[in-house]
Amino acid sequence: MAIQSTITLNNGTVIPQVGLGVFQTPDGATTVDAVTVALEAGYRHIDTAMIYGNETSVGEGLRRSGVPRGDVFVTTKLWNDDIRAHRGQAAFEESLERLGLDYVDLYLIHWPADGWQQAWDDLQAIYAAGRAKAIGVSNFQRHHLEELLANSDVRPAVDQIESSPQFANQELIDFAHAQGIDVEAWSPLGGTGGNLLSDPRLAAIGAKYGKSPAQVVIRWHIQRGVIVLPKSTHAERIRQNFDVFDFNLTGEDMAAVNAINTGRRNGADPDTFDF
Secondary structure, eight states: OOOOOEEEOTTSOEEESBOEEOTTOOTTHHHHHHHHHHHHHTOOEEEOOGGGTOHHHHHHHHHHHOOOGGGOEEEEEEOHHHHHTTOHHHHHHHHHHHHTOSOBSEEEEOSOOTTHHHHHHHHHHHHHTTSBSOEEEESOOHHHHHHHHHHOSSOOSEEEEEOOSSSOOHHHHHHHHHTTOEEEEESTTSOTTOOGGGOHHHHHHHHHHTOOHHHHHHHHHHHTTOEEOOBOOOHHHHHHHHOOSSOOOOHHHHHHHHTTOOOOOSSOOTTTOOO
16 A cells, blocks of 8 residues: 655644544444544544534544554644633543543644634643644634734644635645645535536546546645545545545646636635634
8 A cells, every 4th residue: 555645744743644524424423433444444634623523433433443542643623612712721621521532633723713812822731731732723814824923933733724626725825835834625525515526627637547536636635735634424435535645646637626726615714704
């Protein structure tokens, strides 16, 4: 099996470049099984969040897999209600308890909700205590990052944002990278209900390598230096989404995928979200 690619974050923490996302994966057997299948397939990175309601099942899947805790990169996130209520540290402890872990590898502010500046102070305290190996943000626009960097000596390790061939979000990625902040892509395959994977341009590229449109898109993210979090609950698709380390897209292929960009989001806008 080809060696999976990793990225070294700005504090020296190493993150596997492809992780399993469990957004909208129901708590219980569905999530436990997805996590177990992923870890058996070679994944070493699981991305969850308090609001997904499945942290308990992620922890159970991790234990059931038999893979040592130290070999798996686990991310969870601080939800908006807890940000607004200035409950950063308490909410973090609750997440750890649900996961059944004594630390996470990455803890993120989920959205730039009112009070995120205080939340960033809370995350720094969590990081200083060694309870999170790295801290970062999610859905932060350039102006949020600029405000954070102007007021804190601690750089976020990552900004997790919406990015797919339909909404590349490349300017924000370039800005983050220039600041030494790595980028993770959510909805990397276009999001729920999207039609990205039926684009004939992706099928044509995939045909050259014996790969599916989804595998082409995941490879495109990898070659942009982005950490990618495809979600699936189907064992075969979970395995397929990880089978992306044995081929390379050419410059021409990359340009063809770039050309799919519409500039339109599938998810909420970080400047106008209302949840």
